[in-house]
Amino acid sequence: MKILEIREAVASIASPIRNAYIDFSKMTVSVVAVVTDVIRDGKPVIGYGFNSNGRYAARGLLNERFLPRLREAKPDELINDAGDNLDLHKIWSVMMSNEKPGGHGERSVAVGVVDMAIWDAVSKIAGVPLYQHLAHTYGDGKADDSVFVYAAGGYYYSGKDDSQLRAEMRRYLDLGYSVVKMKIGGASLDEDMRRIESVLEVVGGGKHLGVDANGRFDLETAVAYAEAMKKYDLFWYEEAGDPLDYQLQAELAKAYPGAMATGEKLFSHQDARNLVRHGGMRPDRDWLQFDCVLSYGLVEYMRTLEAIADEGFSSRNCIPHGGHQLSLNIAAGLKLGGNESYPEVFKPFGGFADGIRVENGRVGLPDAPGIGFEQKTDLIKLMRSITETEPGANTVR
Incomplete structure (x- = not known):
């Protein structure tokens, strides 16, 4: 061939x-x-x-x-x-x-x-479906039959007010998601706290909401947000500072007892290993967001899983960035912690196979050979x- x-x-x-x-x-x-x-x-x-x-x-x-x-x-x-x-x-x-x-x-x-x-x-x-191929060839032989997914959104755009932000999050809950994510760091601290509290009114508590600063903050600002958000008990506080500033991440971990997430902008197993060695990440609560498509593909991603395992982290600590079907297959076949989803943006590249619904924050996979693109x-x-x-x-x- x-x-x-x-x-x-x-x-x-x-x-x-x-x-x-x-x-x-x-x-x-x-x-x-x-x-x-x-x-x-x-x-x-x-x-x-x-x-x-x-x-x-x-x-x-x-x-x-x-x-x-x-x-x-x-x-x-x-x-x-x-x-x-x-x-x-x-x-x-x-x-x-x-x-x-x-x-x-x-x-x-x-x-x-x-x-x-x-x-x-x-x-x-x-x-065979890719998730089955991965489970049998590289995993324990049995794929997960569903995967946790969260709805990523809450972007800033001109004219968007709190009522529109709340309506967006209600739509995600109505679609079957149990956790949603919104952006922070593109406004003042006071404005972002108001936006967070507005969303909390809809989702029913901090465990249903993650926030993402996209690497915007210096240490002082990152800690200021951490102090302001402690009381919310959020699902996670994502990418507070520059992705390669491991010292900032480590210092932030001392100030913020809640779960943190980062890693989507790290593109090799060496960078991933440095993050978990030097970035203060905690295996009992924190999340690693390496995206295999941005980091040399799944061949390298499996090296990344080996590297973080050597430092005490599990594949279940990983919820990849990207919201695509490849990561969904990896999550099921190699038993990751979940996958991102973009219900309303970046279409048609995000999302799942036609007819497969999100239920109670989890989604199944199609029984079709390959990644499943033909089913979308x-x-x-x-x-x-x-x-x-x-x-x-x-x-x-």
């Missing part, structure tokens, strides 16, 4: 929203389709991948470095020893050939996009349409 073709495109997920650091008015994602010579139901198996929101499309890196390496590789450099499927670890090594260690920036996004597409193809070729009509339609156009004309605006 072999890879016949790798297609790349760019899609827009622009939205008039902002967090404490950036707006999403020009946000894009890369989409990759890996076409194999394996035939299922009369058609070639195609694996699809895309990157999570918050990082822009990686078109230059994909086309200048990583895709040419795969296209130039010999077929046996990309398949397993049995010759009946692609080999994720070989493919990852080919993509990362001639790359120096360190420098975990946007190249981790480019590799992660392709990695997602390969995992989709591998599990389709195997004829609007997403698979978009990915097929933009990756089947002519090269050079495959950008959606």
Whole structure:
């Protein structure tokens, strides 16, 4: 077997929203389709991948470095020893050939996009859902039958008042979520506390609400927010400071007894290990949000799980950023703590298979080979349409 073709495109997920650091008015994602010579139901198996929101499309890196390496590789450099499927670890090594260690920036996004597409193809070729493939190949043989999910929203945008924020959170509860998340740090401390208290009136207590500062705060501000929020007993206090400022995170842990969450902007197992070693993270209450698609893909994510296990953290401490179906499969197959969800933004890349509802804060998975993209009509339609156009004309605006 072999890879016949790798297609790349760019899609827009622009939205008039902002967090404490950036707006999403020009946000894009890369989409990759890996076409194999394996035939299922009369058609070639195609694996699809895309990157999570918050990082822009990686078109230059994909086309200048990583895709040419795969296209130039010999077929046996990309398949397993049995010759009946692609080999994720070989493919990852080919993509990362001639790359120096360190420098975990946007190249981790480019590799992660392709990695997602390969995992989709591998599990389709195997004829099983990815979560089952992961459970049997890398886990304990049994996948979780449902996954905890929380609804991420509460963004700032022009003209949005507290009543609109409350209405948004009510919609999430009505959809079946038991925990919601909102942004902080894009307004004054007093205004954000008012916004938090407004949402608490709707959700029924702090255990149902997480807050996210998106790395906006210095230590003094992070501690000031911590002192103001202690009384709420929130689900978590997310990403108070710069993601690489482990000392700030460690000092904040001394001031804030509640649960904290961070890690979505760390892109390697080395960075993850440094966070849990030096960032004051506590295995009994804190959450790790590493997003495999932004951090070199699932091949590297499994190294990350090993690295944090060595420091006393469980896979159950992990609730990945991104809100996509790959992380949902990983959460079920490798027994993570849950997954993020974006019910109202970044469509159609977030969300779950058609017809699968959130119930009591948990969601099931489709019984279909691969990641399950084909079970999400609007997403698979978009990915097929933009990756089947002519090269050079495959950008959606």
